[in-house]
Amino acid sequence: MIYEIPNRKFDLIIIGAGVIGCSIARQLSRYKIKVTVLEKNSDVGWGSSGRNSGVIHAGFNNKPGTLMANYCVLGNQSFAQIAQELNLPYKKIGKLVVAKKEKEVKELKRLKKQGETNGVKNLEIIEASEIKKMEPNLQGVAALYSPETAITSPYHYTISLAENARQNGVQFFLNTPVQGIERIKPDKFIVITPYASFQANYLINCAGVYSDQIAGLVGINAYRIYPCRGEYFILDKKASSLIQHLIYPVPHPEEGGLGIHLTPTIDGNVLIGPSNEYIEDKEDYSVTRKVLDKLYQKAQEFLPVISSRYFIANYAGIRAKQSPPEQGGFQDFLIEENPTVPNMINLIGIESPGLTAAQPIAEQVVAMIDQKEGLSSNPDFNPYHPGILRFAEQDEETKRRLIKEDSDYGEIICRCEQVTKKEILQAIDNPLAARSLISIKYRSRAMMGRCQGGYCLTRIMELLKERYDFKPEDFLLKGPESPLLVGYRSKGVNNDD
Ligand SMILES: Cc1cc2nc3c(=O)[nH]c(=O)nc-3n(C[C@H](O)[C@H](O)[C@H](O)COP(=O)(O)OP(=O)(O)OC[C@H]3O[C@@H](n4cnc5c(N)ncnc54)[C@H](O)[C@@H]3O)c2cc1C
Numbered sequence: 001m002i003y004e005i006p007n008r009k010f011d012l013i014i015i016g017a018g019v020i021g022c023s024i025a026r027q028l029s030r031y032k033i034k035v036t037v038l039e040k041n042s043d044v045g046w047g048s049s050g051r052n053s054g055v056i057h058a059g060f061n062n063k064p065g066t067l068m069a070n071y072c073v074l075g076n077q078s079f080a081q082i083a084q085e086l087n088l089p090y091k092k093i094g095k096l097v098v099a100k101k102e103k104e105v106k107e108l109k110r111l112k113k114q115g116e117t118n119g120v121k122n123l124e125i126i127e128a129s130e131i132k133k134m135e136p137n138l139q140g141v142a143a144l145y146s147p148e149t150a151i152t153s154p155y156h157y158t159i160s161l162a163e164n165a166r167q168n169g170v171q172f173f174l175n176t177p178v179q180g181i182e183r184i185k186p187d188k189f190i191v192i193t194p195y196a197s198f199q200a201n202y203l204i205n206c207a208g209v210y211s212d213q214i215a216g217l218v219g220i221n222a223y224r225i226y227p228c229r230g231e232y233f234i235l236d237k238k239a240s241s242l243i244q245h246l247i248y249p250v251p252h253p254e255e256g257g258l259g260i261h262l263t264p265t266i267d268g269n270v271l272i273g274p275s276n277e278y279i280e281d282k283e284d285y286s287v288t289r290k291v292l293d294k295l296y297q298k299a300q301e302f303l304p305v306i307s308s309r310y311f312i313a314n315y316a317g318i319r320a321k322q323s324p325p326e327q328g329g330f331q332d333f334l335i336e337e338n339p340t341v342p343n344m345i346n347l348i349g350i351e352s353p354g355l356t357a358a359q360p361i362a363e364q365v366v367a368m369i370d371q372k373e374g375l376s377s378n379p380d381f382n383p384y385h386p387g388i389l390r391f392a393e394q395d396e397e398t399k400r401r402l403i404k405e406d407s408d409y410g411e412i413i414c415r416c417e418q419v420t421k422k423e424i425l426q427a428i429d430n431p432l433a434a435r436s437l438i439s440i441k442y443r444s445r446a447m448m449g450r451c452q453g454g455y456c457l458t459r460i461m462e463l464l465k466e467r468y469d470f471k472p473e474d475f476l477l478k479g480p481e482s483p484l485l486v487g488y489r490s491k492g493v494n495n496d497d
Pocket residue numbers: 015016017018019020021038039040041044045046047048049050051052053054055056057176177178179206207208209210214229230231274316317318319320350351352353354355356357
């Protein structure tokens with residue numbers, strides 16, 4: 001199945017390196033098949049996969065019998081194993097869906113029943129007194145308690161999937177936007193990007209909000225994605241003592257989200273959000289004063305102790321919705337080989353719970369390929385990816401041992417998050433060769449603390465200069481469009497000019 005010219009000819013091309021593309025890439029690396037991933041951004045996980053709540057949902061919100069319900073429950077129940085293989089941070093902290101009025105209790109009972117039909121375990125309706133015991137700062141008349149709901153780091157998950165796939169032989173081309181697709185035979189595609197063309201006999205379209213446009217490149221006009229933005233506030237770690245569980249309102253499915261919730265993150269912050277707003281521009285990640293005010297007000301209704309002094313940053317993610325604004329709500333995931341274009345699998349409308357469902361979705365896609373192609377196992381596949389050891393999380397004895405073994409552990413570069421030089425260097429040397437400042441931030445946690453890089457940014461730039469001989473124009477915040485340094489060197493200041 002492999003063509004003559006190496007490097008640009010593959011058996012299979014994945015378009016889009018979000019959690020779905022990276023899961024499929026890793027799942028395929030279990031087999032002998034030559035795979036590449038083409039990603040328009042400078043790193044993986046910069047679409048909705050790195051911009052969500054990081055919740056591994058239990059699966060009670062989705063309609064029984066749907067792919068969303070089945071894959072969410074499977075994804076939740078298998079996540080502990082993936083977390084162990086990829087050394088991911090993962091905590092089953094449990095979720096409370098809180099009814100503020102008696103009339104909402106009926107909906108809690110419906111959700112419980114729906115969850116049980118889907119196979120969700122250990123769901124329980126609890127009374128106000130029990131809520132107070134579990135969450136003293138919270139107000140509500142009753143709640144649905146889901147102990148199986150968990151949290152992880154969504155960008156850490158996506159990066160680890162990609163790096164593990166890379167280590168198992170998958171090639172990644174970053175900064176490589178797909179601009180055209182030619183079908184030269186029914187089972188042979190040429191994928192055109194600004195710098196090169198790539199050939200393969202299978203295509204997997206997992207381009208998130210752009211999946212309809214990618215399908216359009218081969219003449220499939222049956223799909224339409226409506227971008228729907230969700231904005232968040234990030235609260236300082238000082239707010240982490242305010243809640244122990246995920247706190248959700250009773251959802252109103254017609255709104256197309258699960259309601260503005262309070263989410264403890266795996267890194268010890270708390271998120272407020274997301275909002276739910278259909279937008280025109282698929283790249284419009286702006287955060288707006290109007291929505292942020294609403295988030296604050298909603299959060300205070302639950303937790304009056306929340307105050308604006310806890311706010312440290314904000315961000316937004318964009319849902320890839322199939323349901324148009326006038327309809328709202330959720331439409332099931334669509335995973336299909338459109339009959340007009342065989343050998344191309346389209347993943348359409350992979351909105352929440354897509355992070356939770358990524359592994360079962362990947363298994364489904366690989367089963368579709370296997371059915372046609374008859375894949376044989378890769379005997380060298382290694383599912384383990386230890387990632388970067390977090391110095392700050394080690395006990396004192398281990399810290400002392402690490403410093404003795406490698407003095408780079410003895411130098412703190414990011415003071416807020418206590419990230420050492422060793423961890424920054426490991427992040428810089430990542431297997432995908434993604435070296436923008438944001439890539440280093442997501443891998444090491446440097447620049448994520450209270451000062452947001454005020455202290456460590458220039459130190460990290462020094463390391464990049466030492467290690468890879470970076471010139472001023474090589475320092476990029478996110479990618480080629482965001483140089484960190486701009487301007488001209490003045491003749492009077494630098495004698496070399
Ligand atoms: C606000 C919000 C909150 C959410 N919360 C949760 C949650 O708590 N739990 C949960 O399970 N799910 C959640 N989700 C859903 C989850 O984030 C998504 O289902 C999942 O990230 C989808 O992954 P993806 O790989 O399909 O899409 P993406 O992550 O968007 O990846 C698509 C990739 O394709 C690339 N691409 C696009 N066009 C091209 C092109 N022309 N050429 C090359 N590359 C291209 C993009 O750059 C991007 O990297 C949430 C989503 C949002 C928006």
